[in-house]
Amino acid sequence: MSGAVMAADVEFDQYVEGLKQEAQQKGISQQVIDEAFADVTYKPRAVKADRNQPEKRLTLDEYIPRAAPAWKVKQARELYRQHHDELVTIGKQYGVQPRFIVALWGVESNFGKFTGGYSVIDALATMAYDGRREDFFRSEAMAALTILEQGHISASEMKGSWAGAMGQCQFMPSSFLAFAADGNGDGKKDIWGTEADVFASTANYLSKSGWDDNFTWGRQVKLPKGFDLSIQGRDKDKAKTLSEWSALGVTRYDGSPLPKLTNDIDAWLIAPDDENGRVYLVYNNYNVLMKWNRSYYFALAVSHLADLIY
Structure with missing residues (x-):
């Protein structure tokens, strides 16, 4: 083992001691702390995964058939x-x-x-120690210890992704x-x-x-020629009712009119790939999915x- 690797291991162990002290201050029991950190290991693959997330961007026409x-x-x-x-x-x-x-x-x-096959404690301790988003991952580590304290799962069974998603x-x-x-x-x-x-x-x-389960998420739509795409986006001030979008010439993807609802609903126009790609009208439920990811x-x-x- 090289001196540099040994030094990094020592520094990681010292960092973990700091995590343990913070956990104690937050009221996590000594038993949970001992079990959670018993075999904690620095995971360089997690750091590599974080830094090497794919940069090539697929179009929606390429992505959706792969995702579904x-x-x-x-x-x-x-x-x-x-x-x-x-x-x-x-x-x-x-x-x-x-x-x-x-x-x-x-x-x-x-x-x-x-x-994911990572120990969540390993992953979060590694990512916090790496430092790129230390506050976020340190906070998530404390949350993971709270889950163990509450008894929903054991430390050995708490598995997840390299980022600690469980x-x-x-x-x-x-x-x-x-x-x-x-x-x-x-x-x-x-x-x-x-x-x-x-x-x-x-x-x-x-x-x-x-x-709101009274509605769906939205729909793919078709725009008239020369449509001003500057009004697309999910900002609050860019919401229009379905009837307003219809008046601007937006139709269902097959060219038929947008639905007419007794109680008109706000919708946002989105074009994630630009004017040459798929275009959608989305409702608030889609905004909720965007909170998830x-x-x-x-x-x-x-x-x-x-x-x-x-």
């Missing part, structure tokens, strides 16, 4: 039918259409198959504390292995973030998959 391929649509429909009664019950409780719960499950973790709905620890729900009434919030808890947690996140592409993949689940 035919096999995933088929699987989503099968799982929707398999869990139908449970999903309907949870959907009614939280005011969220079940197809969106299944779609998020599919896009986030391939229905629980890809949840379980089948890929919640960061702070999101877990804010939104995780006990879907089967056993007193635990197990987003790793209990599907009822995954569904309830997903629905609770959407509900508390402003979801601040990617236009992610929210459109979830929306597209949800539209194909029945």
Whole structure:
């Protein structure tokens, strides 16, 4: 082992001691601290993953078929039918259409198959020590310790992504504390292995973030020639009602008129790929999906998959 590597290990160990002290000050029990940090290891692969996130940008025409391929649509429909009664019950409780719960499950973790193999404590301690977003990851580490303190899972079973996103709905620890729900009434919030808890947690996140199950997410639309795209975007002042968009010549993608609602609804025009790519009118539910993940592409993949689940 080189001197530089040994020095880095010593520095990481010292950093972990600081995390332990902070946890003690925040009221985390010594037993939980000891268990959580017993085998804590610096994970250079996590830092590499953070710094080497893909820069090549796909168009929506390329991205959506990859994010929601035919096999995933088929699987989503099968799982929707398999869990139908449970999903309907949870959907009614939280005011969220079940197809969106299944779609998020599919896009986030391939229905629980890809949840990450990192120890969450390892990942968060590594990312905090790396320093690029230290305050964020240090705060998430304290949230992860709080989850262990509450007894929802053991430290050895708390697995997630290189960034510390956990379980089948890929919640960061702070999101877990804010939104995780006990879907089967056993007193635990197990987003790793209990599907009822995954569904309830997903629905609770959407509900508390402003979801309205009276509406869908939006639709792909067609613009008239010469349309002024400067009015696109999700800023509050760029919202117009469907009837106002219709008056500007916006139509459904097939060219038919936009729906006429008894109670008109605000919508925003978005063109993530520019005027030559796909264009959408989105409702507030789409804005809620953007709170989950601040990617236009992610929210459109979830929306597209949800539209194909029945």
